[in-house]
Amino acid sequence: MAIHLDKISTRAPKGSVKEKIKTKTEKILSELDDLQNLLYAESKHAVLLIFQGMDASGKDGVTRNVLGKLNPQGVMVKSFKAPSEEELAHDFLWRIHNHCPARGMIQVFNRSHYEDVLVTRVHKMIGDTEAKKRMASINAFEELLANSDTHILKFYLHISPEEQQIRLQERVHNPQKQWKHNESDFEDAKHWKTYVKMYEDCFRYCNRIPWQIIPADQNWYKEYLVAKALHELLTSLKMKYPDLEEADRRSAEKLIHNQ
Template sequence: MSKIRLSDISTTPPEGMEKEAIKIMTKEILKELDELQNLLYAEHQHAILIILQGMDASGKDGLIRKVLGNMNPQGINVKSFKAPTDEEKEHDFLWRVHRHAPARGMIQVFNRSHYEDILIQRVHKWIDDETAEKRMRAINDFERLLAEDNNTTILKFYLHISQEEQSKRLQERLEDPRKMWKYNKSDAVEAKLWKEYRKVYEDALEQCNDIKWVVVPADKNWYKEYVVAQTLRDTLRSFSMQYPNLEQ
């Protein structure tokens, strides 16, 4: 049984966090991120892989737009992983993912990721536990390879929302014209599997934690955006990057 219990972790901001103050801080962080991303691209020594996972309606799309939307699009790639194609099914489960690993100088975002192959596939019994264990070991090796072989820093965020907040957001997709495009007939079916998804997520967070997960309280978008932006900013700062000099 997993030692991680998501039910013990709050989905709301810590006490004392004031919305307007946090939003101002986030705005300043985003300004700094614009410059840091430019440095990353120019120096061309590091790569960043951002992995976003979470229950349906946890706000992955909005987070990408708000935190990364003002950066230079030449230095960012976003890949959403949906059901594998027939071609992808003919290969190992990491084949389609490895092709999108970031080059040095780039920020790559996975909107869902290789973790889907040990999440939705387990919930729907498309793979057994033994296969899932093998895949989790492969994921750890894959992430270690990226980190050690290509100087890639991997930031893994689990967007942690409550079941009540998910229900609210899914209902909005039925009522708000601006959000109806997000509606999928399978949403209601998957939402009923909340406990099953929670269980396999807990296992993934524990077994694939060689590169640490950040569990982000995600019921409030303003706090979620702050945590992710701050983590990315601090990571880029830690590289102590310099603009290249003129070649002699």
């Protein structure tokens, strides 16, 4: 089924009580701490969280407020900026694959391989034909990860243009946020409708692993939904701590591998 962003609210449902939702989030985060420890100890599954969204949709904030409370030994974060000269000399997924999570780890992509079919199309760096080829490659890439025990959660942080402008202005006037200011963000905001169309293409053509559209105008609700989705995924894995026999077997395998 096609996803049309203009039909989806950017805010929490009417009647949602902020303090109650925040209390639920705190409980979830407490349980996530134990689940992450279990993920790391069992070391059979990897988790990849992909955050996409318009500028100022809160990718940094949700990473900090949800994942920042977990053990830093088990979480890695990668932000994909404009590709370097070396990266441009390879296929567009070359720079992505090296940052995919090992078993036992949670990896966050703050922007991801989807930038190569979003920014590149909006600014006419590639055409529709090349974009469709890249989206087919993305499907195959994500399928490869899924077949290698990597569980992928793809989040689109759905912010309204009005809220985006408020947040971009905060980056100009709030001294604590001025470090985030980038004049090009205001220019990119002028391409809002085009970005929406390109995102909707991603939802349509890269949906073998489904997207979750997260209302992002209110940070407390956004963080609740992301934490809840991660909690549900980790719980569904039915993980167990390795017993002594399993631990001894792993030690023996490492010794053999290192000889």
